[in-house]
Amino acid sequence: MDESHDFQIVRPDQGRSRMRSLAKADPGATPFKVVVVKGLQGVKDNTKGTLIVGDGSMHFAHEAVKKDLAANSIEDVVTGDDSQRVIRGTVGTLSWFAPYGAGRFLSLFRTKLDTVTIKYLDADGGLHGAILAMPVGQAEVIKKDLLAQGARTTVTAEDLAKAPAAGAKEKQ
Amino acid sequence: MRELRMGSGAALHGLRFGVCLMVMMVSGVGAFAQDKPKPVKIKASAIQVDMIHSDEIKLPAEFQVSLYEDLIEQLQKKGGFAHVYREGDRNATSAGELVILKSNVTGFKEGSQRKREVTTVAGETSIKIHCVFSDKDGKTLLEADVTGKVRFFGGNLRATYDFAKATTKIARENFSATT
Numbered sequence A: 001m002d003e004s005h006d007f008q009i010v011r012p013d014q015g016r017s018r019m020r021s022l023a024k025a026d027p028g029a030t031p032f033k034v035v036v037v038k039g040l041q042g043v044k045d046n047t048k049g050t051l052i053v054g055d056g057s058m059h060f061a062h063e064a065v066k067k068d069l070a071a072n073s074i075e076d077v078v079t080g081d082d083s084q085r086v087i088r089g090t091v092g093t094l095s096w097f098a099p100y101g102a103g104r105f106l107s108l109f110r111t112k113l114d115t116v117t118i119k120y121l122d123a124d125g126g127l128h129g130a131i132l133a134m135p136v137g138q139a140e141v142i143k144k145d146l147l148a149q150g151a152r153t154t155v156t157a158e159d160l161a162k163a164p165a166a167g168a169k170e171k172q
Numbered sequence B: 001m002r003e004l005r006m007g008s009g010a011a012l013h014g015l016r017f018g019v020c021l022m023v024m025m026v027s028g029v030g031a032f033a034q035d036k037p038k039p040v041k042i043k044a045s046a047i048q049v050d051m052i053h054s055d056e057i058k059l060p061a062e063f064q065v066s067l068y069e070d071l072i073e074q075l076q077k078k079g080g081f082a083h084v085y086r087e088g089d090r091n092a093t094s095a096g097e098l099v100i101l102k103s104n105v106t107g108f109k110e111g112s113q114r115k116r117e118v119t120t121v122a123g124e125t126s127i128k129i130h131c132v133f134s135d136k137d138g139k140t141l142l143e144a145d146v147t148g149k150v151r152f153f154g155g156n157l158r159a160t161y162d163f164a165k166a167t168t169k170i171a172r173e174n175f176s177a178t179t
Helices: A012-025 A089-097 A099-108 A140-148 A157-171 B001-036 B061-078 B090-092 B113-119 B158-174
Strands: A032-038 A047-054 A057-062 A065-070 A076-086 A111-119 A126-134 B046-048 B083-086 B098-109 B126-132 B140-148
Touching: A032 A057, A032 A140, A032 B061, A047 A140, A076 A140, A076 B061, A089 B001, A111 A140, A111 B061, A111 B083, A126 A140, A126 B061, B046 B061, B061 B083, B061 B158, B083 B090, B098 B140, B098 B158, B126 B158, B140 B158
Parallel strands: B046 B083, B046 B098
Antiparallel strands: A032 A047, A032 A126, A047 A057, A057 A065, A076 A111, A111 A126, B098 B126, B126 B140
């Protein structure tokens, strides 16, 4: 059994100090603000937190919740994009009851998002999938960092470079 | 007075007839319900869910992962199986009465949350998936086409939750740990 595939439950104080030590040890390790949309074992859906890629792992931290995922257990990393309503949460829900279709009008205002989708294996060899959302422009950086740490991907930079060319051909 | 009596008699007769008719209908429905054969459930104590495939349809990675994770979550919560294993889980090989669920996407239409929220009628997201439940030896036990949709509220990924709920219902209705 490969121990490196195991998740580690880290105490909050340990996690924070580890994050700091990681950032110090590897100055290139940038913390990213991300939202775990779903699928990261032991982390609730739509949890906001900080992601650091370094030391052969992907580290996610949100208050008491700390998760380490070995980069070599990541079978696939794929980036994507999405959008979300600017006004969300309780105010966003209440806006639906605003008169004259104001709620609908507010839906037109959206922010763009990047997404990173990963597939990884647990200690028993079970396949998991996780979706992370982050501000625009960060997905490719996270993917690059994960690949540098030993993660794999089915969609390479060459594939992405070819895709627009193929799309342009189809349009013609 | 006589007319009234006659009228009340006729009304009473009608009432009796109506009651008789209702009793007959209810007993008829009851008899029909009794005659309806209950589906025989296939004995299965564990299920292994394989990653969703899309051989012919180009499916975004986030939808593929979301379908898989939602399906596992729903089966764990409401599937009625003692164990729900993921693809590749080594523990599944030793599980008795294991059912393997393979799913293949046959149709996909990515809608738009913005269009749904603004227009209500446009922007529907739908995913059509062919599900095959088989035993360890690969013998097909059950096949079903399941559709997941999001019509009005929610993000596009909500369609995957809809699919997971529908598939779990099918599994619950057709498989049981105790037959």
